Amino acid sequence: MRRPTVLWMLALGAVLAGCDREDRDFRDAPPGNSPSDPVRLSALQPGVPLQDPSLAPYQNNAWALAEGYRLFNQFNCSGCHSPGGGGGMGPPLIDQEWIYGSSPENVFQTIQEGRPNGMPSFKGRISSSDTWKIVTYVRSMSELTSADMWPGRADAMQESNPAPQEGKMQEPYEASEPRRKQ
Amino acid sequence: MIQRERGIQSILDTGGIQAERVADFWWFAFTIAAVVFVLVIAAAAYATFHRRREALDEPAKQRRMTRWIAGSVGTTAVVLLVYFVVDLRLGRAEAALGEGDPEMLTIEVTGHQWWWEVKYSDREPSRRVTTANEIHVPVGRPVRLKMTSGDVIHSFWVPSLSGKRDLIPRHLSEITFRADREGIYRGQCAEFCGHQHAKMGLLVIAQSPSEFQSWYARQLLPAEHPRDSVQTRGQEVFLSAACVMCHTIRGTAAGGRVGPELTHLASRRTLASAAIPNTRGHLAGWIADPQRIKPGTRMPPNPLKSEDLQALLAYLETLR
Numbered sequence: 001m002r003r004p005t006v007l008w009m010l011a012l013g014a015v016l017a018g019c020d021r022e023d024r025d026f027r028d029a030p031p032g033n034s035p036s037d038p039v040r041l042s043a044l045q046p047g048v049p050l051q052d053p054s055l056a057p058y059q060n061n062a063w064a065l066a067e068g069y070r071l072f073n074q075f076n077c078s079g080c081h082s083p084g085g086g087g088g089m090g091p092p093l094i095d096q097e098w099i100y101g102s103s104p105e106n107v108f109q110t111i112q113e114g115r116p117n118g119m120p121s122f123k124g125r126i127s128s129s130d131t132w133k134i135v136t137y138v139r140s141m142s143e144l145t146s147a148d149m150w151p152g153r154a155d156a157m158q159e160s161n162p163a164p165q166e167g168k169m170q171e172p173y174e175a176s177e178p179r180r181k182q
Numbered sequence: 183m184i185q186r187e188r189g190i191q192s193i194l195d196t197g198g199i200q201a202e203r204v205a206d207f208w209w210f211a212f213t214i215a216a217v218v219f220v221l222v223i224a225a226a227a228y229a230t231f232h233r234r235r236e237a238l239d240e241p242a243k244q245r246r247m248t249r250w251i252a253g254s255v256g257t258t259a260v261v262l263l264v265y266f267v268v269d270l271r272l273g274r275a276e277a278a279l280g281e282g283d284p285e286m287l288t289i290e291v292t293g294h295q296w297w298w299e300v301k302y303s304d305r306e307p308s309r310r311v312t313t314a315n316e317i318h319v320p321v322g323r324p325v326r327l328k329m330t331s332g333d334v335i336h337s338f339w340v341p342s343l344s345g346k347r348d349l350i351p352r353h354l355s356e357i358t359f360r361a362d363r364e365g366i367y368r369g370q371c372a373e374f375c376g377h378q379h380a381k382m383g384l385l386v387i388a389q390s391p392s393e394f395q396s397w398y399a400r401q402l403l404p405a406e407h408p409r410d411s412v413q414t415r416g417q418e419v420f421l422s423a424a425c426v427m428c429h430t431i432r433g434t435a436a437g438g439r440v441g442p443e444l445t446h447l448a449s450r451r452t453l454a455s456a457a458i459p460n461t462r463g464h465l466a467g468w469i470a471d472p473q474r475i476k477p478g479t480r481m482p483p484n485p486l487k488s489e490d491l492q493a494l495l496a497y498l499e500t501l502r
Contacts, residue, residue: 026477074440075427125424127482 021149024063032108032128039112041105056104057129058136062151068137071130077138080118085141090118093141102144107135191368193341197388198361200276200344207272214261276345280324280358289317291329293336293349293371296378296479297442297455302398303328311401312430314442315455317386320394324360334376340369340386348373361388368456377478383456397449404433405445405501416497419490424482431501441481448502454479462495469494 032039058064072078080090091099100110111131114121122131139145196202236243280286292299302311319325329338331349339346344359361367371382389397408414420426421435428440450460454476458464467474470491472481486494 024478026473027471029483124422125427127424127484130482 020060021062023061029129032112032131039105039108041101041103041109056108056132056135058132059104059139059145060149061136062149064133064136065140065145065149066151067130068133068135068140071126071134072137075122075126075134077134085138093138096142102139102142104132104135104139107138108132111135190366191341191370195342197363197365197367198343198359200279200359201342202362203272203275204345207268210268211265214265218261276358279360280326283324286324286326286358287319288326288328291317291327291338291349293329293331293333293338293375295333295376296371296382296476298382298384299332299442309402311398312443313401313446313450315384315452316450317384318394318397319361319386319388320391321361321364321388322391324358326356326358329355329357335373336371336375336382337373338369339372340367340384342367343369343386346372361386364388364390366451378476381455381457381476383452385451385456387451400449400502401446405431407433408497408500412493413497413500415490416493416495419486419494420497423486423490423494424484425494428481444498444501446501448499462499465498466491466495 029037073083080088081093082088085093087093091097096102098106100106100115108128108131110119111126111134112121112123112128126134136145140150193201193208194205196205238244288303290301290303292301298315298317300313300315300317304310327338327347329347329349330353331351333351335351336349337346338349338357340359342365343361344357347355347357349355365388367386367388369384369386371379373379375382408417417434420431426436426438428438430437430439430443430445432443432445448460452458453460453464453468454472457476458468468481469484470486471483472479473483
C-alpha cells in the first residue's frame, strides 16, 4: 500500500480507539438496573450456565471516572472513607487490601448490598449507572484502572457549598483531585 | 413601522427599569446603525453607478474626495463619542439602582449544572426561603441578586428585566433590577455551561406586594403531612428510593442538598429549570427517566413500580 494511505488508516484507527474513553452514554441501562438483570460475580452456577459474568461498564471511560469523583463526594462516601480515600470510619480505598474483592462486580455489590461492620446498602438509593461510575472511581483510587483513561481536566467541578460571601473568595472544597499515577 | 416584539422573553418587551434603559439604548443604537447603513449603501451605489466625468487625478476631484472622506471620518468619530457618553450614563444609572434603599430585597442565587438555586436572605435564619428555578419578586421594590456558581461559569439573563451577569465559581457577582409591571418573565443561562445549557432557564414572577408576601409566607412553611394512604405511600417511596439522596423536603427526613429543594414543588410553574411545564404527566416522565428530557442531567433514571410512581406523584402534588 502507498504510504499516505497507511498513515491515514493508522490515524483513523487511533481516533476510533480513543473514542471509548470520552464516550458519554446518558441513556444506558447497565447491569444491575433491575432485579431481573442482576450483576453476576462468577460464571459458576448450579445447573447449565446461562450467562457469562456481567460485563462491567465504564471501566475505560474518563467521564465515568469524573462523575464517580463527583458522586463519591456528593453521596458522602467521603464521610467515612475520607475525601482522598484514605479511610477513617471506613477502610482506606487507596491500598491493595480488598476484604470483599476488587473486581468491578465485587465493588458494585459492596456498594449495592452493603457489607458487615458498617458499610450501608445503597440498593434502590443509588442507581446502577451511578454505582458503576463510583466503582470506576474507587478502583482508580488504588490504581486498578489504566492510567491513560484519566481525564485531562477536572470534568466535575462541584463546590460542596458555594456560599456567596461579601468580598471574599470561597475556599475550595477539601477534596482531592482524582489520583493519577505519577 | 417596525413591530415591537412581544413575548415573555424579549429585550424589547420590558417589565422593569433596567430593561427599559437597555431597550432605549438599543433603539438609539439601532436608529444610528440604520441611518449609517442607508448612507453607506447610497455611497456604494453612487460609486458603482455614477458615470465619472473627470479623471481621478484632477486636483479639484482630489480635493472633493478628501473633503468627503475627512467629513465622514469626523462624523463617525463624533457618533462614536456620542455612543460612548450615552453608554457611560447608562452604566452609571444601572449601577445606582437601589443603592442604599432599605426596601431592597436580597436574594442569593447559585448556579449549578443545570439549575438555579435561589435563597432569599434575611437576617433571621428562620425567615429564609430556599427554592429553585423560580424567583418571585414584588413589583416596585429593587431586588439585588448576589450570585455565585457551584461548578462552571453561568450567566443570569432575564431580558425583560435587566442585562446579563455572569455567575463565576468562587466569586460573588451582583445584579440589581426592579420589576415595574406584574407578570411572568422567562430567563435563560447565557454562558455555555455544558450539555444542557440550552435548557437551563428560569422564571421571574413579579407580583403585587401582598401576593408576594402570601407566597413568601407559604414558602416558609414545611411540607404538609400526607393526608390519605396513597400520599403516605408516596412519601414512603420518596424516602426509600433514590430521591432522598439528593433532595430536601422540609418537614420530612429528606435532607439531600445535591439537587433542588422540593418542599414546595407543586407551587412552581415549571420543572427542570423551565424545560417542561409542571404537570402530573411531565413530572412522571421526568422522574422515570430525566435523561430522555434533558440528556446529561445529573438526575438518574428511576425505575419505580407503576403503583409506587403513582403514589409518589400523588404525594408530590400535595407539596404546594
